[in-house]
Amino acid sequence: MDLSAKLRDSGKRLTPQRRLILDAVGVLGHATPDEVLAEARKAQATLSISTVYRNLEVLEELGLVRHAHLSDRAPTYHSVGDHEHFHLVCRSCHRVISVGTETLVPLLAQLDADHGFVPDVGHLTVFGTCADCR
Structure with a gap:
């Protein structure tokens, strides 16, 4: 289903x-609402931050973008069009590493077996120290 049809089907x-x-999120990869605003304003200077927040919420409800908390500041949005992933964030250099969910298969199986729990790993962020900063 194309984007227009998905939106239309949701009213x-x-x-x-x-x-x-949506294009700004795609270009930036991982971006805060302020970063999305700055990128989108390159094409439409009058765009407001409230419009960005409202539309990010709609796009997330439709499953087109996701958010994660990669810092103690605003959430960071990324497109769902690419692979499902979780994030590693270095506390020293703030580098963000996207990791495919296949890495978590043993943990997910254990959580399901022990607790009947299926986590939403797209929101998972693990903080630590990257190889370069170690």
Whole structure:
């Protein structure tokens, strides 16, 4: 299903602002709402931060973007179009490493077996020290 159809089926339209915001998230990879705003304003200078927040919420409800907390500041958004992943964040240099969920298969199986629990790993962020900073 294409983007316009997905939005239409949910009772929403693909507005120029939504397209700009989705494109900005795609270009930036991992971005805070302020970073999305700065990128989108390259195409539409009058875009407001409230429009960015509202549309990121809609795009997340539709499963087109996800957010993770990669710092103690604003959430960071990324496109769902690429692979499902979780994040490693270095506390020293703030580098973000995306890791495929296949790495977690043994842990996920153990959590399910022991607790009947299936985590949402797309929101998982592990903080530590990267190889370069160690």
